Amino acid sequence: MTDVNAALRRTRIGDRETAQGETERAVRRGAWPVAETPAGRTTGWWGMLLFICTEAAMFACFIASYYYLRFSTDGSWPPVSDKLPHRIVPGIGTGVLVLSCLPMFAAVRTSRKSRAVTFPLLVLVTLAGTTFVVLQAVDYMQEYPSSTPSKDAYGSLLFTLTGLHAFHVGIGVLMMLLVLGGQLARGFKKPQAGATRVMAMYWYFLAVLAVAIYITVYLTPYIM
Amino acid sequence: MTQLTPPRTGTDADIETLSTVADSLEASTRYDVLPERGAAEATVGAALDAEWEEEPGLWGFITTVNHKRIGRRYLVTAGFFFMLAGINALVMRTQLAGPNNSIISPEIYDQLFTMHGTMMIFFFATPFNSGFGNFFLPLMIGTRDMAFPRLNALSYWIFLFSGIFMFTGEAMRVAPDAGWFAYVPLSNEYSPQLNLDFYSLGLLFLAVSSTVGAMNLVITFLKMRAPGMSLNRVPPFVWGIVTQSFMLVFALPPLDLANLMLFLDRRLGMRFFDTAKGGDAVLWQHLFWLFGHPDVYIIVLPAMGIVSSIIPTFSRRSILAYPYVVLATVATGIISFGVWVHHMFAVGLSDVSLTFFSAATLTISVPAGIQMFAWLGTMWRGRVVLSPAMLYAMSFIITFVIGGVTGVMFAVVPFDQQVTDSYFVVAHFHYVLFGGAVMPMLGGLFYWWPKLTGRMTSHKGGVISAVLIFVGFQVTFFPMHIQGLLGMPRRIYTYPAGYGWGTYNLIETIGAYVLAFGFLWTLFVFAQSLLSGPVAPDDPWGGNTLEWATGSPPKAYNFPVIPTVHSLNPLWDGRTLQSMVDHRHDDQRTMTEVHRTLRTSELDGRIERVMSMPGETVQPLLVAAFLTMTVCFLLADIMLAAAVAVGLMGLVIAWWMWNRPEIDEPAP
Numbered sequence: 029m030t031d032v033n034a035a036l037r038r039t040r041i042g043d044r045e046t047a048q049g050e051t052e053r054a055v056r057r058g059a060w061p062v063a064e065t066p067a068g069r070t071t072g073w074w075g076m077l078l079f080i081c082t083e084a085a086m087f088a089c090f091i092a093s094y095y096y097l098r099f100s101t102d103g104s105w106p107p108v109s110d111k112l113p114h115r116i117v118p119g120i121g122t123g124v125l126v127l128s129c130l131p132m133f134a135a136v137r138t139s140r141k142s143r144a145v146t147f148p149l150l151v152l153v154t155l156a157g158t159t160f161v162v163l164q165a166v167d168y169m170q171e172y173p174s175s176t177p178s179k180d181a182y183g184s185l186l187f188t189l190t191g192l193h194a195f196h197v198g199i200g201v202l203m204m205l206l207v208l209g210g211q212l213a214r215g216f217k218k219p220q221a222g223a224t225r226v227m228a229m230y231w232y233f234l235a236v237l238a239v240a241i242y243i244t245v246y247l248t249p250y251i252m
Numbered sequence: 253m254t255q256l257t258p259p260r261t262g263t264d265a266d267i268e269t270l271s272t273v274a275d276s277l278e279a280s281t282r283y284d285v286l287p288e289r290g291a292a293e294a295t296v297g298a299a300l301d302a303e304w305e306e307e308p309g310l311w312g313f314i315t316t317v318n319h320k321r322i323g324r325r326y327l328v329t330a331g332f333f334f335m336l337a338g339i340n341a342l343v344m345r346t347q348l349a350g351p352n353n354s355i356i357s358p359e360i361y362d363q364l365f366t367m368h369g370t371m372m373i374f375f376f377a378t379p380f381n382s383g384f385g386n387f388f389l390p391l392m393i394g395t396r397d398m399a400f401p402r403l404n405a406l407s408y409w410i411f412l413f414s415g416i417f418m419f420t421g422e423a424m425r426v427a428p429d430a431g432w433f434a435y436v437p438l439s440n441e442y443s444p445q446l447n448l449d450f451y452s453l454g455l456l457f458l459a460v461s462s463t464v465g466a467m468n469l470v471i472t473f474l475k476m477r478a479p480g481m482s483l484n485r486v487p488p489f490v491w492g493i494v495t496q497s498f499m500l501v502f503a504l505p506p507l508d509l510a511n512l513m514l515f516l517d518r519r520l521g522m523r524f525f526d527t528a529k530g531g532d533a534v535l536w537q538h539l540f541w542l543f544g545h546p547d548v549y550i551i552v553l554p555a556m557g558i559v560s561s562i563i564p565t566f567s568r569r570s571i572l573a574y575p576y577v578v579l580a581t582v583a584t585g586i587i588s589f590g591v592w593v594h595h596m597f598a599v600g601l602s603d604v605s606l607t608f609f610s611a612a613t614l615t616i617s618v619p620a621g622i623q624m625f626a627w628l629g630t631m632w633r634g635r636v637v638l639s640p641a642m643l644y645a646m647s648f649i650i651t652f653v654i655g656g657v658t659g660v661m662f663a664v665v666p667f668d669q670q671v672t673d674s675y676f677v678v679a680h681f682h683y684v685l686f687g688g689a690v691m692p693m694l695g696g697l698f699y700w701w702p703k704l705t706g707r708m709t710s711h712k713g714g715v716i717s718a719v720l721i722f723v724g725f726q727v728t729f730f731p732m733h734i735q736g737l738l739g740m741p742r743r744i745y746t747y748p749a750g751y752g753w754g755t756y757n758l759i760e761t762i763g764a765y766v767l768a769f770g771f772l773w774t775l776f777v778f779a780q781s782l783l784s785g786p787v788a789p790d791d792p793w794g795g796n797t798l799e800w801a802t803g804s805p806p807k808a809y810n811f812p813v814i815p816t817v818h819s820l821n822p823l824w825d826g827r828t829l830q831s832m833v834d835h836r837h838d839d840q841r842t843m844t845e846v847h848r849t850l851r852t853s854e855l856d857g858r859i860e861r862v863m864s865m866p867g868e869t870v871q872p873l874l875v876a877a878f879l880t881m882t883v884c885f886l887l888a889d890i891m892l893a894a895a896v897a898v899g900l901m902g903l904v905i906a907w908w909m910w911n912r913p914e915i916d917e918p919a920p
């Protein structure tokens with residue numbers, strides 16, 4: 029009972045003495061990536077994934093709310109006081125955004141090899157995003173007097189759901205400008221590949237969302 | 253003396269010897285500094301100290317990104333909000349002490365219970381957990397900071413400012429007053445003043461903080477665990493925090509959406525909830541409870557994690573059925589998203605959905621039961637040490653089981669329809685919230701106080717605190733069951749004599765004062781420890797997880813040498829601590845040159861690379877300040893100024909993203 033400390037040490041640290049011999053050997057590894065293991069996902073990649081998750085959950089709730097209100101409304105949808113939504117202009121916008129995923133994808137693929145190609149591709153994507161936002165604004169001008177945000181729940185849904193999405197595309201465009209600025213300012217030697225890859229995830233998400241919202245807001249009133 | 257094996261093998265003989273060891277720990281024969289940490293500090297401590305040294309003074313205070321300082325701040329701030337919300341409750345209990353009291357007006361009573369509920373749920377319980385998570389998650393998984401230290405500072409500042417924002421409303425007498433779940437249309441067209449704008453804006457504001465904080469904790473868990481800490485070696489507390497954080501990522505969006513719609517309805521005349529114009533009032537309830545029910549577990553799961561930390565240490569053995577505890581935690585998190593309609597049994601929904609949600613609600617008691625038996629089994633097979641923390645853990649078990657039993661009763665639709673909106677419900681949710689969160693948190697404070705502050709608390713003082721809180725709680729809340737069955741509705745500011753409610757109310761009010769005294773006493777015990785408590789050793793309780801391998805309080809860099817984790821109970825396996833000695837000359841484990849830590853793989857905890865961490869910066873505070881301005885301008889309806897503030901915030905964010913620490917790393 030006297031040697032509790034020794035007992036404790038053995039419980040906690042086991043064969044401390046036997047391992048002692050090896051401990052003095054210093055190891056210098058240069059402390060950078062370990063050759064044998066794959067590079068792995070970055071914290072930034074996971075950050076973007078979770079951000080997309082939480083945004084996706086919000087838009088899912090919003091779209092669900094759209095259908096909830098639509099099916100708890102008796103009679104026609106949109107209500108008789110509103111006209112059917114315009115399909116063409118927002119359709120073009122959605123198409124442009126979806127197609128811009130191609131240059132985005134190409135930019136990711138080239139970002140490690142040929143940075144001179146990446147840059148113009150990203151500029152193209154940014155322009156596409158801007159086009160989408162502008163076309164959304166044009167659509168509002170078409171819808172306006174017939175539907176307004178405060179006239180009825182239909183109008184509130186139409187303007188807020190699409191508006192929130194367009195706002196996110198706007199943020200995506202700003203983030204894209206930051207990536208482009210980084211490439212210009214830091215030259216193309218420093219790795220901007222990680223940033224491009226993470227940015228692309230968000231962009232694909234925005235495009236998928238655009239399709240879901242287009243179908244919900246602009247197409248289902250015609251078929252249901 | 254026989255050779256000791258780690259306690260997890262758990263034969264009776266081991267337990268016998270181990271509890272002797274535990275007893276002698278009490279007799280202060282413990283190390284002040286663990287010899288392994290001592291050896292590691294001697295080799296690299298000086299270099300790391302120089303590299304991780306923090307700016308002193310006020311500037312250091314506002315620019316720090318150190319997870320331990322932020323974690324402590326979270327605890328202090330949330331504790332302060334708890335006090336304010338508790339004072340609200342005490343005023344209500346005083347008003348309700350006897351029939352026909354008129355100490356406060358009905359309008360103020362409405363604000364009091366709404367603020368009490370809202371502040372307790374959103375500004376105390378969730379952030380207090382974040383405080384523990386912030387401080388202990390990186391320590392328990394063996395890393396040097398959170399994955400995104402600057403984001404961590406940001407989530408603290410936003411939490412602080414949004415809490416102040418809410419209480420400003422109360423100070424101006426326009427606090428939210430439509431109950432903590434703010435049902436429309438009461439919260440909409442019947443509340444023309446600012447009250448509910450404080451609610452919707454304040455909660456949206458806070459949600460920014462909770463969301464980024466949760467993502468940060470998840471990613472820290474995924475990418476920063478010490479080498480060797482595969483998923484089956486992650487402590488249950490970390491699982492609790494991670495499940496909670498995952499839940500926040502998915503549960504906050506419906507609440508945010510609901511508050512956005514409410515704000516737009518109220519301020520821009522939109523029609524989401526306006527039944528006359530095609531909107532729907534029940535939509536609010538769905539969205540709110542789609543968040544609200546998971547939120548119960550968002551509050552309780554980390555607290556259960558605290559219990560799963562306390563019980564093994566003070567039972568001197570590894571937790572029983574570890575895989576089931578983890579699976580139960582995760583399962584609770586998932587199932588809790590499918591039961592929200594049980595809060596709406598009295599709304600008049602279809603029978604099909606009532607049946608479905610009733611059944612779903614019954615299933616959720618299964619995982620909770622599994623955890624209960626794991627704790628009881630651990631105590632049963634171990635040798636229980638009745639420390640204050642352990643007493644709190646046991647109070648939790650008793651109280652939470654009672655709350656769980658009444659919870660299962662609500663799952664039965666006819667019963668729920670009888671007692672809904674009565675004091676029976678008030679009794680139930682205080683049993684699960686106070687029992688399920690406050691008691692484990694107090695236990696956690698006593699358990700981790702040495703790590704948080706470097707001081708020991710008085711044992712006797714702690715025991716008295718646990719007894720006072722337990723007794724005070726039961727006296728306050730148990731009679732509410734009866735009073736509810738006798739028909740007293742909740743949320744009434746007074747009641748007539750002659751219904752037989754008076755005596756119960758008086759007892760409850762006395763209980764509330766006992767409880768208040770208990771909290772004052774606890775505060776006194778902590779204050780006394782800070783002022784004159786004995787200095788804490790590294791590992792005062794002979795704990796099993798990695799936080800006890802750091803200093804008390806830990807150094808800025810936590811671990812001089814990142815250890816290799818060999819088991820679920822790294823401090824008991826004999827090899828994990830030794831690895832700190834073995835690797836003390838390995839620069840991949842010490843990383844003395846710049847702010848760095850290890851990044852490891854998600855599942856197995858294999859080393860991937862060394863990762864650079866940002867240092868102190870004022871960016872988080874600036875972003876939070878501009879966000880606060882935005883919210884205030886929105887409240888005051890000055891849209892242009894709000895837009896300018898958003899723009900400025902965007903500029904700071906751009907600056908922030910521009911200076912990512914990994915920019916200077918070599919290519920992967």
Ligand code: HEM
Pocket residue numbers: 338341342344345365366368369370372373377430431432433678682685686689690728741742743744764767
């Ligand atoms: C410190 C001791 C506490 C006391 C004395 C207390 C007392 C009360 C009282 C008197 C009410 C109002 C009942 C009514 O008029 O309907 C209430 C409501 C409530 N309490 Fe507590 N409470 C305490 C702690 C807590 C804690 C720790 C939480 C949560 C973490 C909490 C959450 C709530 C909620 C959500 C409500 C409902 C508010 C509403 O009706 O909108 N309480 N409490």
Ligand SMILES: [Cu+2]
Pocket residue numbers: 544545548591592594595
């Ligand atoms: Cu529930």
